[in-house]
Amino acid sequence: MNDKTDRTAYLDLDTKDETFLDATELVLNMGPQHPSTHGVLRVILKLDGEKVLGTECVIGYLHRGVEKIGENRTYTMFNPYVDRMDYVAAVSNGLGYCEAVEKLLSVEAPPRAQYIRVILTELCRIASHQVWLGTHALDIGAITPLFYCFRDREEILRIFEKYCGARLTTHAFRIGGCLYETYEGFEEDCKKFCDFFLPKLDEYEELLTTNRIWVKRTKGVGILNPEDCIALGVTGPVLRASGLKWDLRKAQPYESYKNFDFEIPTGLNGDTYDRYLVRIEEMRQAVRIIRQAVDGLPQGPIMAKVPKVIKPPVGEVYHSIEAPKGELGYFIVSDGSTQPYRMRVRPPSFVNLQALDKMVRGLLVADVVAVIGTLDIVLGEVDR
């Protein structure tokens, strides 16, 4: 691997590479059956030697027509489907969907339900980031973080399982609140997890943050500045790592997020290393939010008064939340019937993946793997 000074030389695409006398462009196909593309992403790389001149993403291998299904199901029936988009952060998907329909119905979940939602969503954010960290590190060559992350993620999945019976596609929330009251010992489990998890997070950092190989593979790789992020519509940790302090939980607070004290971590350089630091810090902040929410968990009902047959009035609404991967939005058009007239999902992974081309130009093939990992995409959400 070249160090950083060499890398900047690679960014210059105009000067001809003199080392190969007869250099020609090579088109290389990466995926869709490639372990580091995180599913079924296919990237067509145009290479000069090992230098990437351009990329084209071919997606859609996992397309299930979620939006079409949404138009053919009632609002209640569609609820479990949204878990299948970003399946490592199913709780967040459900939250966004339920909130969008609630907004359309002009209903608000009761305070207790809102707190439960925040606790589970933040747990889910940690779980999602753990999957990201494990697989991202594995792609770059560090195997241990994968085992650490999946071992500790198990504790979160156990809480999910105890709460609603499912580990991955949880279907935890309902339109108007939550279906299930917390189980006995829920608060203790969450607190115990927080105490257990913070030292583990330090362990992850011990493995990676100052690891020379990790730093060399990530620093200065895949730089995105804030202007590019905004122009490309990139959101979530990728945007924040470029230095822009923008998080929907703070910018347009939903649920009970305004009641909690937490920071939005930001990066400086917008490179892969900064994105790593931002996500690690986000996990710490998630623990902070969970602790506050568990301590302040109010008593009361967990379900708002919602009609059995959900028929929102004629109208349309766009609502978005800060999912672990970025801005997850739902645009729902209601014609007054029991089924949505149009159900549009604004997936953060899909939009973020578009930045891949910009990020990898001039880098090496091995860096493409690092950049795909750092974008934290889930193909179930990209293709829907």
Added chain:
Amino acid sequence: MPEETKEPSPVSPDPDGVKPPSETSAPPTNAPAAKAEAPVAAKPAEPAKPAAAAKPAAPAAAKPAAPPKPEGPKPELWDSEPVSSLRSQYGSGIKEASTYLGQKYLVVDSSILYEILLRMRDEQLFDYCVDITAVHYPKREAQFDIVYVLYSFHHNDRVRVKTQIKDGDSVRSAVEIWPTANWLEREVYDMFGIIFDGHPDMKRILLPDGWKGHPLRKDYPILQQDQEWVQINLGIESGQ
């Protein structure tokens, strides 16, 4: 809010395509009406608007709680400085400027869409294009709504810009305004068959290139597939 009386026909501005089924069951209507004034994510940037927009609707809808007609909140006229400046220049090109549940939207003529989008970015500082999508109303003459969801980091505010076009018509691509429009417009083309002029790479994105039909059109049933494509490429009789 004296404007609300002047509003032409606020009940159903869009979906004349599909008629809502007649009110057979009578769901409890008080829940939506009573809580109409507190949307969960009220925008901090415009403190007065959402409350003012929702309040007049609440008493109006609360009264006919017993009759089986669930009257939802109505769109309110959105009249502020940016709208009036656009109106003064484009006149009737701005067909509607309203808020619904505190969310602002503009309906503009498709001929001036590109200019409006450009001005939204440069003058109103809506620098982030969140989403581009479409809605199909087969029974309407202008069959498609194209919806641009925009966000401004400066104002912490969202607005939706909508336009209506006929089947077969095209609009100018917004890729030059927001590069993120590239894939979003490709998806609209893939799902609805709307062409965006000047798009650098106007082809399908989620479905395979040779696929026939645009699945999110209302005349495309949920079980329909491009059987020919399935037979040739997958070697099976049917994907169902």
